[in-house]
Amino acid sequence: MSAIFEPHTKHNMAKTTTEQDLLPPQLLARLERLELVSRKIFRGRLKGERRSRRKGQSVEFADFRNYVPGDDLRFVDWNLYARLDKLFLKLFLEEEDLHVYFLVDASPSMNFGNPTKFFAAKQVAAALSFVGMCRGDRVRIEFLGAENQSSPVLRGRSQLWRMSDFVQAIEPEQICNLTDAVKRFCLKNTGRGIVVLISDLMDKSGYEPALRLLVGQQMDVFVLHMLSPEEMDPDLKGDLKLVDCEDDDEAEVSVSTALLKKYKATLAAYVDQARRFCSQRGMTYLLARSDQGADVLVGQYLLERGLVR
């Protein structure tokens, strides 16, 4: 487990770790009892464990309606016909599956922190995928990079190992533009569903166009803003030359109490702006710390904030 926590190292990740690292058994046990919450009800293609607005074949009664010629006689309520001498058709709620997409930012900036933000993002994505898979949702995990790496559609608990193998194999890629990556995703996936974007939103060209694209898909968008403790509360001292890991941009700073205060204010404003941007557009914004751990993040934090129940 420790190897994957070490930042800046690529080769010590994934291969040597097991799925237990990503999703420990006790976490899996907790996750089995959860389900993803969507504020919108979408139509799925296959029968799932999710009630749909569509009436269909299931065991859960929904309503009656008058029989019209051509209806399937199997759904006529004969008991009612006997009492009232009228033909009524029994309607059942259709149980449908749900499309759940996890978009994980795989830019190098995610590869920071202890554990890295990327690891935390993968862990959350895997955990939530597992929740979705257990509920029969159609889950797809896509890593946003120069070339998006997308998992096949995963459905059912049996796909856990496939999913975790895929997730663990992914490493932070070269520099990518969040908007471009999201655009590529949107072009490929036109269906409705839930999109959970896990990113640090540190894109110098701005995260807003990317989020607008997702909103345009009419998807239920959750933005999980993943920040490392080092970003939220930097432990820096002295005169430093800060080098951006993505574009080697430099910022010369003389760290002082005042500067740190100002940085935190800037960060707070940035987070607040993102939250406001999301809420204005019907997205759910969630701020997460990379050092919280998947069990806390999914089992408590996201539970409290309504992404799962």
Added chain:
Amino acid sequence: MSWINMLSWWQWLIMAAVPPLVVMLYFLKLRRVPVKVPSTYLWQRTIEDLHVNSIWQRLRKNLLLLLQLLVLAALILACLRPGFRGEENLGNRSIFMIDNSCSMQATDVEPTRLASAKKQALEMLDAMTGSDVAMVIAFNDRADVKQGFTSDRRQLRAAIESIQATNRTTDLNEALRAASGLANPGRTSQVKDMTDIQVADAIPANIYILSDGGFAAPQLDLGNLSAEYIPIGTELPSNVAILGFTVDRNVEKTGKIEAFARLYNFGLEPITVAATLSLNGELVDSSELTLDPESGDGVTFPIENATEGQLKLELEAEDDFKSDNVAYAGLDPPRQLEVVLVTEGNVALETALKTEYAQSLATLRSVDPASLNSPESVQLAQSGDIDLFIYDQCAPEKLPESNTLFIGSMPPDERWKASAMSGPLFVIDSNKAHPMLQYVDLGTVRIVEGQALTLPEGGTELVRTDAGILAGVAPREGYQDAVLAMALSKRGTDGSTPNTDWPIKRSFPVFLLNSLEYLGGAVSSAGAKTVQPGQPAVLNLATRFDKVEIEPPSGKKVEIDRTGQPQLIYTQTDDLGFYLARPAKMDRLLQLFTVNLFSEQESNIKIASEVQIGTQAVAAKATQSEIVRVEYWRWLLGLALLVLVIEWYLYNRRVAI
């Protein structure tokens, strides 16, 4: 508030370069540590506004740099010496006359009077305003203009600081003449010369005499000068001095010497002193005596079996002035005088010069007047080896390089003049104070005939008769010529007849002995010549040594070329102690002389309450405080130090704002 510029323009240039240098160093010293971060996005946004005027922002944010600049500012201000002027202004032309005579070495004010005088002068210098000019004169028995009129404080300061203590006595005359040069320009012109007009306007000046007042009243009109006397020292110092120290041979006992010292207590308290005499560095005798306030006493040390050496007398006394607590006396080796008697034959003279005592003093050789002009005699006369020539009724063509005594004849020197023979003569007066006439009674001497002398300038009358001066002595380039203008016996064709009955009187051999001692050299005194510090010492040395080496007490030998002169004048007598004259590169001691203070004026170190200059009495100024400015540079230095400490604290605590 006033400022004094302590630095010259180029020093200010350097100083001005320091603050930018500190700021530059501050930027240079930033060796930023590269740190990789996920994104500089937020940081860039954070420091975005700091980039506006980023240099000033950095300066504003950096407390350490500000503190460093504050330290520098305090130091620069300190260099400007801010302060408040005293209540009284110095005039715009000041002359600081600083006494550096021997008495200024007194320690009744810490550390010495001279140091105190210099300190006060420097403080007064600080009270000058920018346009004021000043002059610095150090004076003892001569004046030394250390710095002419200038407004350059640094030059004046350097001039004052360069003044060194001397062992010399004090005389204000020369210093005042130097000071009054510009103030009283007419003074140096020839008053009688009608064409000599005053070309410069008189410029009044203030004289500040920083002295203990131990000098004779100078006879000079101050004219446009206004004098202020700033006494240096205390009114009740204690001092015991050796005012005299001589060594005499005991006439009766050969080889026995007596050293005599005169001591004086200038203090107002009785004092007990131990006088220690050492010969060639070895203790000979010691004596303890108590001196009453303002009174003197003598102390005598008999010395057995000493013929030559260096005698040093030291007083062990806790007083304020040490230079007069030691005295030096050289014990010259007894020496046979070389005396040449030029006579055709004179029983009286020859008999008187052959007494036992006279023979112990001198080796006599007789020369016939006929052979006076022979080359041997001329060479002998000019060699300087002979101490005394006695010419009996004869005279050489040229005076010898030695002392002479002419009896019944005149020296070949036109300065000496004599009247025609007259007689009989009666002695009416004799100069008994003169060493040649000590114990000589001429009252009963009868003289048949003689001449009346006219003495050269500087001559001393010895015997006067009713006709005029019968005998006299006069200096000649360091030698003494004595003339007795009567013959002892008149020579005729029928032999000689007595001219006076003096030869048969007891006073005659005594006179000749006195003449041998006085003209032949101060043999009986046994003590070597002594002079006061700074006075020239005249040495009569044998001419056969062309170069003479003088070893002063400091040990730094000086070689002097005599250039054939029989006399040698040595002027570098500033140090107290023994001076040894030797032939160059030889060990033989030719002559020893000593330099002693022996000055009542210098030893009396009580400060004068007023000094008399010409007809004007200048009272001591009571206090210095009103003309001395109050300085703040020490506070500024203290502030700089404090800021430095704060900076150090902040640096170590890494306190940042």
